[in-house]
Amino acid sequence: MAFQPTNPLFLFSPPVEDRVLLVLILTTGIFFILALFFALFTIILRISNIRQQKRWENLEKKWDEMILEVLDGDKEPEEMRQWVQKQERYYFIDFLVRYAQRLIGEERKIIADLADPFLPGIARRAHRGDIEQRARAVRTLSILNHRKYRPILVNALEDPSPLVSMIAAQSLLREKNEVPMIDAVLKNFYRYEHWSMGFLSSMLSNVGISATPSLRKVYMDCQQPNYVRAVMAEALRELNDFYSADLAVEILRGETDRDLLSSSLRLLAQVGQPRHLGVVRQLCDSADEVVRANALHALGSLGDRDDLSRFCAGLDDASPWVAQRAVLGLKQIGALHILQDLIAADHPRSDLAKQVLAGDL
């Protein structure tokens, strides 16, 4: 029944309302069709996903059998490659990467040969793809043919994504004693600020002793971020580089950054000599508790009974970390009687002393 307005100012007068009604009915129809489409789309997706999963499983099973024949020499690599369709090539390369990681020597070389014709396509992806694709491409090239694609890996160090750059860096440092490569990596090292110091220093120290000249150079470079220089100190410490002790002293005298000072003190604690004690003793009075704690740690390694008063002052430090280092230092220099007195005197740090004497810390 037609609607009759009771007021002449009524906005929904019949023609307008009819039009609104028409729009509403049309919208309902459109959305009904959309709803049907979405429902069908979902069901078709479910079916196609199940089928595709089965297809990949079968394919991988087939490749698994073939690759064993290739590794045994019963089948030529070319014969296997013929089975790989164009749309399957990236999947196949991933499959080979998984295999290559488990193999060494001649067998790994066979896998690399098998992958070789596909690698130029992967190399193109190292420049062009999405971030993950670039990262994956760099990793694939480094695993399957590191030497041939080294220029691409070096270029990837400059990739806008730190992830790609890091994967390239790791690949380039994997080969021991590659000094020119470590220089290329160190040039971009400032980009890895998000990674943990321990991870970065281990990555560098894994290169071995040949890396130390380059590490020392960056360590002393004032233009580098302090974080990078601190990582260098940690890597040099892991490599037990005695030549860097004098450099650490120089840094301890001239720098103020907490991380850099702490890492340098840890380095000095490991590779320093009694002649370096002056600067360490000075830093025991630093205003920064982290620096004080690390200085006492270094003093524990390098110091002697002349430093008893410094350790005793550390026991009364407001920071529990400084006190802990002081107690450990006293144990290191053999002043066990002071620790025993501490326990007997019911000092606020007597629990700490008990733990240290018992070897719990």
Place this chain on the structure above:
Amino acid sequence: MTVIGYFWLAVQLFNYYVLFYFFALNAVYLLTCLLAYRYLRRYMRQLKSVDVEELIASAGAPPITLVAPAYNEEATCVEATRSLLTLRYPEYEVMVVNDGSKDNTLKKLIETFDMALASRSPTSSLPTAKIRGIYHSRRHHNLWVIDKENGGKADTLNAGINFCRTPLFCGMDADSLLERDALIRIVRPFLEDARTVAAGGIIRIVNGCTVHAGMVTEVRMPDNYLARIQVLEYLRAYLAGRMGWDVINATLVISGAFGLFRRSTVVDAGGYATSRTSFSTVGEDMELVVKLHRHCRERKIPYRVTFVPDPVAWTECPETLRVLGRQRDRWQRGLIEVMVYHIKMLFNPRYGVIGLLAFPYFFFLEMLGPFVEFFGLISFAGSVVSGHVSAAYIAALMMVSFVMGIALSLAAVGLEELSFRRYPRVSDLFRLFLLCFSESFGYRQIHSYWRVRGSFSALRRKKGWGKMDRKGFQIAKKP
């Protein structure tokens, strides 16, 4: 014209506004759905070609501190903490911050994980309630518990940030279960783009799923109807909503249940909002993200806030109308508090796409939406009863609303099927389909009512979270 005439004119204008609001809202939903579809299709292709987990593991990853605030969480805190300790990530610490719980949360944690008092230096000094003690687990070197006086969730998170030593921290709920590879997946934007300051993951409903050793081992739809509806709601909100907004770099919300942040930027921006830092809000998660946008844009710091759809945090959702109502009331209050506090950003070109698109969307469609929906219903009903609008018109409007709602919900289910397919049973898929139809009857209306109630609570400046009853996770039976 008489007063009554003017009244009905106002009602009719309001009816038009409701109609406009309704189309605008659904147009935005549809648009974000389409953007999300495009993005997810590409993203899934990428994921298929890349084993992200292996990639990040091989590239090393920055250390992360998980900051899990706990307030009266004795039912779930042990299971949740256990789950955090089994994550697959190279270097991380778990920091449970007990916000002066009145139940046995602290006692349970101390007993279960063999915690002892320890010292730990703060790395920042965001103002918080008093710290009562710091505990370190003798059994798990990376587990810490900070016990503090009650100060609210934001205050608790700030306390955690103060004791966090890593460049990144993950803000979460103590009762959330992170998937084993969640950290590896959520850290990706930080490795890919050095400008990233915050990333949010997807939250899924754990009700109905089986949990074993702190991990979700079997994903199933919950038996409880309200929980099932929330599964659909979360799919719609995350896969269709947040994903779509992220495509245009306009992520304005990262759930408090799971988000990864760059510590230094959060500290520079002043941490989570509390009465000690700026103002107290129950929407502290959204406030932090809005504040990060403001902080970086005002200082011209290049930055990125993003949403990643594959790292999952599982959370227990309310199963009764009473508790769910409280939760939605709180969400609405939080939204209003944040919108009002940061109103300077509204249509302000200085804040780019955030000020011109995302903020107005949340302000007009999400914040004012419940009023429009609720009073729209009353206004339409009044118009029909008084004979000012035909019943056919109202019926058509209801029909459009119903079909649009179904279409958008089905689109969200389609996006789930396109991407992660976490509900592998065909029966679960059909249950989701059924929910797309049934949620329009009753649930949507009561949901609008809760949000209106929340708006009035915000106007009354009501504070507090409201009690959340937890029943704990459904633990897998031993074979």
